[in-house]
Amino acid sequence: MITYYSQRAAEYDRIYDIPERQPDIQELHRLCGAMFEGLDVLEVSCGTGYWTQSIASSAKSITASDINDSVLQIARNRTWSGTAVEFRQADSYALPDFDRRFNAAFSGFWWSHIPQNRIRDFLLGFHAHLAPNAPVVFIDNRYVEGSSTPISRIDENGDSFQIRKLGDGSSYEVLKNFPSKDELTAAIEGIAHSVKVNLLDYYWILSYQKK
Numbered sequence: 001m002i003t004y005y006s007q008r009a010a011e012y013d014r015i016y017d018i019p020e021r022q023p024d025i026q027e028l029h030r031l032c033g034a035m036f037e038g039l040d041v042l043e044v045s046c047g048t049g050y051w052t053q054s055i056a057s058s059a060k061s062i063t064a065s066d067i068n069d070s071v072l073q074i075a076r077n078r079t080w081s082g083t084a085v086e087f088r089q090a091d092s093y094a095l096p097d098f099d100r101r102f103n104a105a106f107s108g109f110w111w112s113h114i115p116q117n118r119i120r121d122f123l124l125g126f127h128a129h130l131a132p133n134a135p136v137v138f139i140d141n142r143y144v145e146g147s148s149t150p151i152s153r154i155d156e157n158g159d160s161f162q163i164r165k166l167g168d169g170s171s172y173e174v175l176k177n178f179p180s181k182d183e184l185t186a187a188i189e190g191i192a193h194s195v196k197v198n199l200l201d202y203y204w205i206l207s208y209q210k211k
């Protein structure tokens with residue numbers, strides 16, 4: 001997965017150009033621009049900074065991390081005006097000491113790549129960097145027959161996989177889960193309040209406040 005996204009860096013943002021998904025994409029941009037006004041946001045697995053840009057339209061600051069330097073280079077080369085944006089190379093499962101607690105958090109299209117048996121540990125590690133009651137937002141894909149890349153197999157842990165091809169012809173097997181609304185709410189049971197799951201046609205949005 002890490003190699004796949006490193007190799008895909010230059011072509012990554014094309015996924016957001018699919019014509020039939022544009023109304024949903026615009027809604028996600030609107031939400032990212034509206035939900036973090038005046039807040040100091042921690043974003044993990046930020047990729048090329050595509051959603052970071054929308055968050056930056058209203059947040060006070062953003063600290064955004066990803067494990068791959070190739071995507072961070074693209075993110076750093078975007079135009080960042082006004083909002084303080086800092087990029088850090090970091091493993092989302094083992095985040096560094098940021099010397100502060102953030103009062104908001106975001107991650108886009110990362111949850112679906114986390115093996116189900118690692119989600120709780122990831123969340124606990126992520127939450128450790130957040131202040132109580134910090135709003136947390138995850139966005140990700142719903143599985144849409146005929147639009148999503150087909151699931152190639154499901155393993156013994158219930159994680160699903162897709163075969164992804166890049167422009168150079170190389171192909172990778174990538175873990176990609178499509179959690180239900182119930183699975184999303186179960187994952188944060190006991191560590192969140194004010195939970196909302198919003199289903200668009202192609203995407204889901206999980207928002208809550210850290211307990």
Ligand SMILES: C[S@@+](CC[C@H](N)C(=O)[O-])C[C@H]1O[C@@H](n2cnc3c(N)ncnc32)[C@H](O)[C@@H]1O
Nearest residue numbers: 005045046047050066067068090091092108109
């Ligand atoms: C589907 S992309 C999402 C990128 C970006 N958030 C977006 O929505 O456009 C998943 C990202 O997770 C990153 N990634 C994979 N494994 C990671 C890990 N262990 N820690 C941090 N980032 C990781 C990849 O480099 C990639 O940028």
